Amino acid sequence: MDEVLTLSARAQAARIAGGELSAEALMRATLERVREVNGALNAIVSLRDEADLLEEARRADAEPARGALHGLPVAVKDLSNVAGLPTSKGSPALAGQIAASDDLHVARMRAAGAIVIGKTNTPEFGLGSHTFNPVHGVTCNPYEKTRSCGGSSGGAAVALAARMLSIADGSDMMGSLRNPAGWNNVYGMRPSWGLVPGEPAGDTFLHQLSTLGPMARDPGDLALLLGVMAGPDARQAHGVAAPDLTPDPAAKIAGRRIGWLGDWGGAFAMEAGIMDLGRAACAVFEELGCVVEDVAPPFSRDALWESWTALRSWSVACNLSPLLESPETRDRLKPDAIWEIERGRAMSGLDVHRASVIRSQWFTRAAELFDRYDALVMPTAQVWPFPLEWAWPREIAGQAMDSYHRWMEVVVPASLAGLPALAVPAGFGVGGLPMGVQLIGRRGADRGLLDLGQAYHEATRWPERNPVES
Secondary structure (H helix, E strand, O other), X not given: OOHHHHOOHHHHHHHHHOOOOOHHHHHHXXXXXXXXXXXXXXXXXXXXXXXXXXXXXXXXXXXXXXXXXXXXXXXXXXXXXXOOOEOOOOOOOOOOOEOOOOOHHHHHHHHOOOEEEEEEOOOHXXXXXXXEEOOOEEOEEOOEEEEEOOOOOHHHHHHHHOOOOOEEEEEEOOOOOOHHHHHOOOEEEEOOOOOOOOOOOOOOOOOOOOEEEEEEOOHHHHHHHXXXXXXXXXXXXXXXXXXXXXXXXXXXXXXXXXXXOOOOOOOOOOOOOHHHHHHHHHHHHHHOOOEEEEOOOOOOHHHHHHHHHHHHHHHXXXXXXXXXXXXXXXXXXXXXXXXXXXXXXXXXXXXXXXXXXXXXXXXXXXXXXXXXXXXXXXXXXXXXXXXXXXXXXXXXXXXXXOOOOHHHHHHHHHHHHOOOEEEEEEEEOHHHXXXXXXXXXXXXXXXXXXXXXXXXXXXXXXXXXXXXXX
């Protein structure tokens, strides 16, 4: 593997800017790495023609730098549109459709100089945290190819772990930037809701669950990409101005207060060893001078789940109902999508209102916690990466899971309230499988989480200590 692929995106960009590295050389190394490892992993799909990519890289070398990502290869999650590439969203109902234009965040990445080489694989419509679909197949965990890589940004996480990319975009409704980051020994960040606008299509007022965000092998690169993706869009009402997101290596971490929420007082079933790694990660923050305390469950687990499942099903139904109504596509939808659509369509306006009231109550309670704590910490997943042939885990530690996403319940507190959450690697457990923890912050505290994450990264460097070699 070419040494340049082990560098951070910031270092690659700096070398290109300084004339020490050409965009063409970086592209050649990238394509060689894709040829070497992607066949077994299946992380990058819809790869563009090599000659076209090399020509685009040569043009980048011949022109002035366009922005922070100038000359860097990227691949876009296959839930988003890239002009000229197919957007299947992993569904046979959409397979073969070619995007006419870039989605907003893709256009921003291109304007900053990034070169899109293809797409990254995702579960069908991004539903579930196991990256497999009937269009592109299954994506393997690079640390154990018989295991899941998580999802829905699974292809992005694997591409980073395997050094095919240095940065990648993703999205997160129910842990889709956090679970795959933890399972692939990389970093993922769900930003404060509204910091990164989505496409101004359909309703842009009511559905405040899913958000776009960055993935990388260190927090500094998260900030680099997030800075490009973030910022208001005048066509949408909820955008917020992007602050300076670059983590400060000299930031004073000592004295910051960390609350360990763990398994929510035993409410969330966890496989053996996950809590131990979570506490070990907290110990790193203690060594950095932070104050770490156990936090009792601050809100009803059942109320959170009731609110979350109602708002999620309502959102999915609003987005996917036309596919269920069409005779041409209804039989091509996976059962989990149909279940969500039918559940959402059965709700009344008052059902949705009640769910949003619970969400509002939780947001208020969380804000009170952040008067005391700079971050709350929980694992990124409740199970270790499971076998590829499973659709989803049916039980955890003897506790039955009653839906395709119940096993991901640990990610709900941040998602429901639109809070920023930074997934950081926590090490390795059973069979050398990776796991992570999520640092959850107050709405708008994205920079503070990145500062914490950078200090943690300097102390641990998990992606460098146990890299994927092949």
